[in-house]
Amino acid sequence: MSESAPPAGIAIRVRSARGFINLRLNPRNRQALEAAERVLGQQAPLSANTFTGGEHNLYWLGPDEWLIATGAQRASELARELAEALKDFHAAVNDVSGGNVELLVSGANASMVLAKGCPLDLHPRAFAPGQCAQTGLGRAAVLLAAVDPSTYAIVVRRSFARYLRRWLENADSAGVPFRAAGKRQQAGYRSSP
Amino acid sequence: MLLIECPWCGPRAETEFSYGGEAGIFRPADPHALSDAEWADYLFYRSNPRGTHRELWNHAQGCRRWFGVERDTVSYRIKRTYCLSGASGGQPDGSAGGLEAGSGKRR
């Protein structure tokens, strides 16, 4: 025990008053893409597993699918505007605000806590700020995004949110006293006496 | 644990995917024109090879795309993964595909 510092702990926070829109269109249809981007006032990320910030966060979900995270107040109005702008295109706009919750997990050890239940390589070399991924965390399906080197945003189904929060708290407390960064870390190892 | 290379998302853990069985099985255009044996063949008979198998996987917990995988059923080594023709949004390498190009195939 002595060689390692006590766990620094992570902060888990629910981002309140968030709204979410699921947008589907084929980006090869430039006109449709531009119509959507005009409404959004920012570009939709076209490279896989990245997101862009701005007034809204636009997460790449698939080659023809994005999640728009924005203020709860703004979401329904934005969804209407998008639907209107895309009404002549093969596209789908769905307000999914009711179904999702966004958590923010931060702290120097955040990636290590997440690694206990996530199959992704979360090393900043492989998962740098600006990248996002849909993956599994604990037993939940999540959208995970690296916001900055010590902060992750997690969008999860509302019905899984309470479970996921508990899972994160448990992962944070039941685990290893984390070693200083740079040393090899075995995620999930229990050091209880 | 298989590490499966999603053509879009790169290598991901097996737990993120769901398996879709043998690739290249197409619903016959006119089922009524088939004999019972031919219909049974379409419904129930698969090649089940000991060796290279072409199969479908879905990146269910990721980008939710279906794609093809060539895998050895004895060593479980994955030889390659590939996009299905007509995939929406084009191919990851930017080549053709997508609704315009593949709209006929997408029904």
Next chain:
Amino acid sequence: MKHYSALGLLRNALGRNRRWTPAWRSAGPKKSYDAVIVGGGGHGLATAYYLARDHGLRNVAVLEKGWIGGGNTGRNTCIVRSNYLWTEASLLYEKSLKLWEGLSRDLNFNVMFSQRGVYNLGHSLQDLRDIERRVNANRLNGIDAEVVGPAKIKKAIPCINTSPGARYPILGASLQRRGGVARHDAVAWGFARAADALGVDIIEQCEVTGIEVRAGRALGVATTRGAISSERIGVAVAGNAGVLAKMAGLRLPVESHPLQAFVSEPVRPVLNTVVMSGAVHGYISQSDKGELVVGAGIDAYNGYGQRGSFPVIEQAMQAVIELFPAFSRVRMLRLWGGIVDICPDACPIVSKTPVEGLYFNCGWGTGGFKATPGAGWVFAHTLACDRPHELNAPFSLERFSSGALIDEHGAAAVAH
């Protein structure tokens, strides 16, 4: 065949166990046989035994590419029961269960068949309805079955978690008291010894590499130990059925998947029955040595590697701990996989084929150990008479084109 008896055991013990002789001859292949059985698992050996005993066919060879019982027969979790839903299935499995009940005596070999009861748990209202339906169907077919509630379950299995707050609360179960477990190796050895005594050649290290078919007739097999001619060939190779079918130019509606099982370190007696749950997807019993024997689900993907994937192990462990929280402290000792041959309707194929003189016994998937004597018995009948017994007639290859499937998925709900 030397008769095994308590007296013989005593005599050999006094003779320092130096006078035991091999239980079966190690036979070399002859040029031709009246019948050749491919696959020296329980099914192949039982087929040879019943061919010799009941049908007078004694010039028979069992060809096994490895060692007998080295396939799924030696890899399964040994659960024996007959409480299937559909009449066709339950009658076949019940025939088998009846044979199990006299098997040790028939074979003069202790197969350690232990009728300790099998519980199939229900965790939802729908589960319970299905259980009641199946129990009623079983009774109509003359098969013992009862519905038990959580209190009775708890009384019989004190370490099970019946708390209503469980993630998958246990609301009830079906119980077949005549079900239980048997010792898998003993089944292979017992059938081998008894078949050998009747003149059957059991030929290990002999892989079949080709099937000779001319003008729609099977004429023999090519093996790693030379060609063997026979106009009656029965194939019982479980997960490799598709490979053998291809040798004869046939296709089968089966796909091969890995299925895993584990045993724990031995612990004191804690579980004296068999518990299965489709909802959490696991099944567990305790061996006479004290090991907890746990079965998992199949890997979703096709595979011929006799090993399975890690996520499935994790899932099975979660299932066990959900049912028996105390077992979270038990260490697992060994794990392994077998290749199971899955049929679209989860029922076996015991059938003639379009090739005359060629018969297949396959598609037992995750549940054919319990059928070992019964499958051998009907398959022997099919080979000897060139037509199925009425018990296996519904399990023909034709059912896939006629549409008369026997959909047992619902009843089994879990690999077993």
